Amino acid sequence: MNTTLSGGSIKASPAAHEASAMLLSRRSLISACLILAALLGSMNAYALRCGSNLVDEGDLKFKVLQACGEPISREIIGYVDRLQVGDRVRVMNIEEWIYKVSGDYQSLEFEGNKLVKITAIR
Numbered sequence: 001m002n003t004t005l006s007g008g009s010i011k012a013s014p015a016a017h018e019a020s021a022m023l024l025s026r027r028s029l030i031s032a033c034l035i036l037a038a039l040l041g042s043m044n045a046y047a048l049r050c051g052s053n054l055v056d057e058g059d060l061k062f063k064v065l066q067a068c069g070e071p072i073s074r075e076i077i078g079y080v081d082r083l084q085v086g087d088r089v090r091v092m093n094i095e096e097w098i099y100k101v102s103g104d105y106q107s108l109e110f111e112g113n114k115l116v117k118i119t120a121i122r
Helices: 014-042 061-068
Strands: 003-006 009-012 047-050 053-056 073-085 088-101 104-111 114-121
Touching: 047 061, 047 088, 053 061, 053 114, 061 088, 073 104
Parallel strands: none
Antiparallel strands: 003 009, 047 053, 073 088, 088 104, 104 114
């Protein structure tokens, strides 16, 4: 780094300023990438676009039907015990709906009325 002494103070050369700015720019870029990666990692893994509508995990069956219409297949694939109140246990269906969107098949899994998983079928 070239420096000059001027009036009792040390000044860096323009090349030193440019190198410092590049280093700061690289650090900012790396920081921005790390923040973006953290945000993307915290988002739901998968959402489904039906036309101009988007359905996501946590949505209710009603919203999915409104957004995507009737699925090409609906199957009850199991049951889940969700809530125990005293000596009673609430049992809900696990249901799989299959959609064909843009040539690809998508599996939507519901527990009771709530969308819990969206999977692309390969």
